[in-house]
Amino acid sequence: MARRNAPEINAGSMADIAFLLLIFFLVTTTIEKDRGLVRALPPEQPENVEPPIIKEKNLFVVIVNKNDELLVEDKPMEMKDLQEAAIAFLDNGGVPKGQEGYCDYCQGERDPSSSDFPDKAIVTVKNDRETSYDTYITVQNELVGAYNSLRDRESQRLYGWKFTEVKKAIDEGVYKGNEESAKEKLDVIKKMYPQKLSEIDPQS
Structure with a gap:
């Protein structure tokens, strides 16, 4: 009895089809841009110099816990009030x-128990390792917004x-x-x- 050969599948055009599909998805897919923060690193300090x-x-201390809750100057605070509180401190x-x-x-209240001068006022942010990225970005934006205001x-x-x-514009x-x-x-x-916006290493 004669042996039959299995029919072969013509795969010559598969590479072309895959290439066309790749181009299609690249053209039609929308890639979301990651939000980030622009920060300039402080200049390198010489050795054997004591910190001021x-x-x-x-110090204006902002703490964000793992539940995205704010503790500002040892008091709970809503996100909507953060920028106003930072302005009051800086000013x-x-x-x-x-x-x-x-x-x-x-033009602030000139409270002797708060910051002496804008050049001496330092805002410090301390996040938990489980703080959400959205909350982290929002806190940073609110604080930078205080300076910009x-x-x-x-x-x-x-x-x-x-x-x-x-x-x-520049x-x-x-411009x-x-x-x-x-x-x-x-x-x-x-x-x-x-x-003067500093960050403390996240706590686990």
Whole structure:
């Protein structure tokens, strides 16, 4: 009895089909952009330099637990109130008038138990390892928003424009005007309210 050969499947076009499907999915698939934070690393400190002494009242401590709940200055706080609390701390100006270190542009309550001067005010964030990424980003945005709000206020008072709008226009290359002069003014505002935002290693 004659032996039959099994019919072969023509797979010559399979590679072409797979390639076309790959192109189709690449063109039609929407890839979400990850949200991130822009941070500049501090300059490297020389060795054998003692860290500066920081008064406890010049620290604004934000703790986020594993349930995404906030504890600000040892008190529970809602996310919606975080930016306002940070502004009050940064803009406090606790040194009395006539004394060294008095802030003549601060508009806070000038509480002697809170921050002395914007340059001395430090915001510290401590997260739990199980803190959600969305909450982490929201906390960072609220704190940066506090700095931007104060910077906008002062740039509006001194120059008639908002810090965030001019900075964005320069970063995007669409600023119409004397860019060098604008950058110098931005630096002045940054020195008035320097962004001192630190993070403590997450706790397990």
